[in-house]
Amino acid sequence: MGSALAITIGVLFAVSIYLLLRRSLAKVIFGLMLFGQGVNLLIFSAGKMVRYRAPIIPPDATTPPAPYADPLPQALILTAIVIGFGILSFSVALIYRAYRSRGTDDLETEEETR
Amino acid sequence: MILSALLVLVAGAAAAPLLYRWMGARAGWVLALLPLVLFLALAARLPDIADGRPIAERTPWIPSLGIDLAFRIDGLALLFLLVILGIGALILLYGSGYLKGHPLQGRFFGYLLLFMIAMCGMVSADNTILLFVFWELTGIASYLLIGFYHEDAKARSSALQALLVTFLGGQALLAGLVLLSIATGGSFSLSETLEQREQVTAHPWYPAILLLILFGAFTKSAQFPFHFWLPGAMSAPAPVSAYLHSATMVNAGIFLMARMAPALAGTELWRGLATTAGVATMLAGALLAYPQADLKKLLAYSTVSALGTMILLLGLDTVLAVKAAMLFFLVHALYKGALFMAAGTVDHETGTRDVRVLSGLAKAMPLTTAAAVGAGLSMCGLPPLVGFISKELLYEAKLAAPYIGPAVTAAGVAANVLMVAVGLIVAFRPFHGTLNHTPKPPHEGKWTLWLPPLTLALLGILFGLAPGLIDRGLIAPAVSAVRAQETEVTLKLWHGINSVLMLSIATVATGFVVFRLRHRARPAAERIAQSGPGSLGPARLYEWLLEGMVQCAKFLTHTLQHGSLRGYVGVAVSVMVAVTGAALLRVWSPAALVWDFSDLRPYEGVLLIAMIAGAVFAALSNSRLAAIASLGIVGFGVALVFGMYGAPDLALTQLLVETLTLVILVLVIYRLPRIASRSTPRQQIADAILALSAGAVITVLLLIAQNLHPEPVLRDYFVQNSLEAKGRNVVNVILVDFRALDTLGEITVLAAAALGVGGLIWLRPRRKQPEGGES
Structure with missing residues (x-):
């Protein structure tokens, strides 16, 4: 699946960066979300990918039976998903607030481009 | 005894404002007793010191670095101490009368004592780093004193000038002292260093050490061409000028030279530099x-x-x-x-x-x-x-x-x-x-x-x-x-x-x-001062440099912190593309890039195509709900990938978080206006080129990385020790045991984000402000 996943991740990055460069606040939120997905998949595919073999130790063994998926990227991604959720909710609240107080969702108004 | 004497002065400085509130200008009389008593106590030790028995003491401060609160009062220190304390007592007395009625007189006494402490500490220090610390403290205290009339812009700029010029020298001094310590075998002890004259003057770094230390001394003692800060310091109240210019501040450089003479003097370089500067300044x-x-x-x-x-x-x-x-x-x-x-x-x-x-x-x-x-x-x-x-x-x-x-x-x-x-x-x-x-x-x-x-x-x-x-x-x-x-x-x-x-x-x-x-000289001097050469002094150079620095900082800040999100993202991505791309080009060969679709199962291919389509549709659609729905396809697709590749925990978490995220987005998005296309086609094309090249770089990076198989040292460690940490699910054990502190940090971040969200949504300014600005 490696090469196909690499292409998918590349597309996710390209689309999210394109969205982050938009002037509309909503698109920036979408970009932020996709960017997080892309990064998580990137970390995931950096480890050894093994189908359907979770790194779980059976009751009668001391290590998981090989081959098994790399647990380290998984642990990192688990943290990243949760933090990403925190960032996204904060950004959404901030963007909503910014729109309410500025009256526009355009990121590049005259007053802003100093 | 020396340390406790300094602490007594510190207590006096701290108590000065209170004492002033209690007894007014007469607080100066009481405070003048402190240096007077110390003066008399030192004077009583004069015969001892004259016989070559210095007062020395040492309290460990940072023993691991060889920095002690070491003090040593020999003949040189004593002469300076008596002058500093004796004149200091008189200045406090004088200041009580001169500034009588000034609302900040209590603070003034405090500053003056602080300055006295710094000077006393500097002349009696027996550790080069300690000497430097007190040296800089005199600079800070003099800044407070020179700028005492802080409502006067001239006083403020004079104080800053004195501070900057002497701090410049202070940095040189520190470098010189550190080099000196390395050259003499790593000791910061001043008395030990001073005994190693041969070793210091023969060392290849000797010219650098001497130049740096003398630079410190010359700036502090207002030697030409650094003399300009001293007349500016005239904006201070008269007691301050009397103290700084007669007994203390400016003599710090003289003291430093005299103190260092046993180790540094006796060479042509010393004689040449000091006599040249001295004659020019004189x-x-x-x-x-x-x-x-x-x-x-x-x-x-x-x-x-x-x-x-x-x-x-x-x-x-x-x-x-x-x-x-x-x-x-x-x-x-x-x-x-x-x-x-x-x-x-x-x-x-x-x-x-x-x-x-x-x-x-x-x-x-x-x-x-x-x-x-x-x-x-x-x-x-x-x-x-x-x-x-x-x-x-x-x-x-x-x-x-x-x-x-x-x-x-x-x-x-x-x-x-x-x-x-x-x-x-x-x-x-x-x-x-x-x-x-x-x-x-x-x-x-x-x-x-x-x-x-x-x-x-x-x-x-x-x-x-x-x-x-x-x-x-x-x-x-x-x-x-x-x-x-x-x-x-x-x-x-x-x-x-x-x-x-x-x-x-x-x-x-x-x-x-x-x-x-x-009477004849004055008009002539004024003419010279106003004509060409007179206006080109070092003071002008200082102003020019200061102004230039501020302008440069302004320019840089405006260029880098322009406030446009598009700009920030654009720069960050361009740098990423350029740096990673350049690195990839160096290892590039057609063989390094392996396209391998052989083990791709059909349902996986369908899933990935659906994710790509979802992402692209979310970017192009102008309908908010459709965009969110297609984002959902990507998110759930990611969860499925996790699930298929042995990461059930990730799949579950991703499912939950994705659902929650979509709900939040749907709730918020309808409070925002419709999505409008605002960029010009030209901008869109430029952005698309940048985004596509970033995506391409990432894909190539991944393809190359997937063919490298580094030793999974960490993985093996975690897997083998998981049972010892009482867990069979290795991912969970990593999160709550091996990297538990990270998880704690993660929870803290989440809590902070929750507080932030709450604050942004529920806290409102009491009244709507006219310009729409709220802080």
């Missing part, structure tokens, strides 16, 4: 002082000249010259302190410091007049004052200097002629003659305003008549410390008729003539 200070009309400016520039003289003497590097330097330090502190205070009293009681206006004050202010005349005679070097002895010794030392004797003597005579003229302008002109009209009717100040300067002036007469009081007990131990060998000093008022006396007489006579010519 002459420049005298020339700049002479045409001034402001009492304090006259005194300030004459201080510059006196500092040059001291540096020159230390640079001559003979026993005689060091004797002259030590005596001149004491003499200068006495007369300059007295004159600054007398000038302050005159300003305080008449409302002006202009010598062209002031005249005939002797009758109205007899005691101040006595102080000024006594000190002025010492400055001019007339018998029977101690200034006379000092000047005789100065000339003797300069005449005896090897090779350059005649040249430095000629320069010294020229500077002294001008000093005599300045002394006459300052100490006689305002008091002699008929009374002029002044902004305030002149009258004698309170006792606190005339007693301190008069005390100093009387000491000048006393030491002149009985030089035996200071020569063996005070000056000799100081000279011994600087020369690192026992030295006898015998001072006499009358040396008989010799060439030095002839020089003295000629100096005073010429000085008197020059004094009479002052």
Whole structure:
């Protein structure tokens, strides 16, 4: 699946960066979300990918039976998903607030481009 | 004992504002007792130290770095300490009268004591790093003192100027001291370092060490071309000027040179640098002082000249010259302190410091007049004052200097002629003659305003008549410390008729003539100051540099922190593409790039195509709900990938978080306006090119990375030790055991984000502000 996943991740990055460069606040939120997905998949595919073999130790063994998926990227991604959720909710609240107080969702108004 | 004495002063500084609230200006009298007691205690130890038994103590501070609170009072430190404490006590007394009624007088006493602590600590430090710490503390305290009239913009900029110039030197000093410590085997102990002269002067770094340390000394002691900060420091209240310029701040550089002389002196480089700077400063200070009309400016520039003289003497590097330097330090502190205070009293009681206006004050202010005349005679070097002895010794030392004797003597005579003229302008002109009209009717100040300067002036007469009081007990131990060998000093008022006396007489006579010519000199000096070369001084260079730095910082900030999200993202992505792309190009070969779709199962292919389609549709769609729905396809697709590749925990978490995220988005998105296409087609194409190249770089990076198989050291460690940590799910064990602190941090971030979201949504400004600005 490696090469196909690499292409998918590349597309996710390209689309999210394109969205982050938009002037509309909503698109920036979408970009932020996709960017997080892309990064998580990137970390995931950096480890050894093994189908359907979770790194779980059976009751009668001391290590998981090989081959098994790399647990380290998984642990990192688990943290990243949760933090990403925190960032996204904060950004959404901030963007909503910014729109309410500025009256526009355009990121590049005259007053802003100093 | 030394550390506790410093702590007593710290307590005094901290208590000063409270004491002031309780007893008003008289707090100064009480606080003056602190340095006075210390002065007497030290004076009692004078015989011990003169016999070569310094007071030393050591308290560990940072033992691992060899930095101790080590203090050592030898002859040199003692001379400086007595001057700092003695004049300090008088200044506190004087300040209680001079600033009476000023609302911040309590704070003033605190600053003054702080400054005193810094000076005392610096001269008694026996650890080079400790010396540096106190050195910088004097800079900070002087900043507070010079800028004491903080509502005055001139005072603020002068304080900043003094701070920046002396801090620049301070940085050089630190570098020099660290190099010195490395060159002598890593010790920061000052007394140990000073014993290793041979090793230091033979070391290849010696020129660098010397240049750096002397740079520190020269900036602090206002040597040409760094002299410009000193007259600016005149914006301080008179007690501060009197203290900083007579006994303390500016003499820190002199002290540093004298302190370091046992290790650093005795080379051509030392002699060359110090005599050059000294002669230039001595002459420049005298020339700049002479045409001034402001009492304090006259005194300030004459201080510059006196500092040059001291540096020159230390640079001559003979026993005689060091004797002259030590005596001149004491003499200068006495007369300059007295004159600054007398000038302050005159300003305080008449409302002006202009010598062209002031005249005939002797009758109205007899005691101040006595102080000024006594000190002025010492400055001019007339018998029977101690200034006379000092000047005789100065000339003797300069005449005896090897090779350059005649040249430095000629320069010294020229500077002294001008000093005599300045002394006459300052100490006689305002008091002699008929009374002029002044902004305030002149009258004698309170006792606190005339007693301190008069005390100093009387000491000048006393030491002149009985030089035996200071020569063996005070000056000799100081000279011994600087020369690192026992030295006898015998001072006499009358040396008989010799060439030095002839020089003295000629100096005073010429000085008197020059004094009479002052009215012609002033307009000429003003013309020079206003014409081309006059406006190109180091002070202008300082202003230019400062302004340039601010402009440069402004430009950089505006360029880098422009506030446009698009700009930030664009720069970050471009840099990522450029740097990663360049790195990839270096390892690039067609073989490194392996496209392998052989093990791709059909349902996986469908899933990935759906994700790609979802992402692209979310980017292109202008319907908010459709965009969110297609984002959902991507998110759930990611969860499925996790699930298929042995990561059930990730799949579950992703499912939950994705669902929650979509709900939040749907709730918020309908409160935002419809999505509008705002960018021009050209912009869209540029953005798309950047985004696509970033995506391509990532894909290539991944393809190459997937073919590298580094040793999974960490994975093996976690897997093998998971059971020991009481868990069979390795991912969970990593999160809650091996990397539990990370997880704690993660929870904290989440809590902070939750608080932030709550604040953004529920907290509102009380009233709507007209410009839509809220903080």
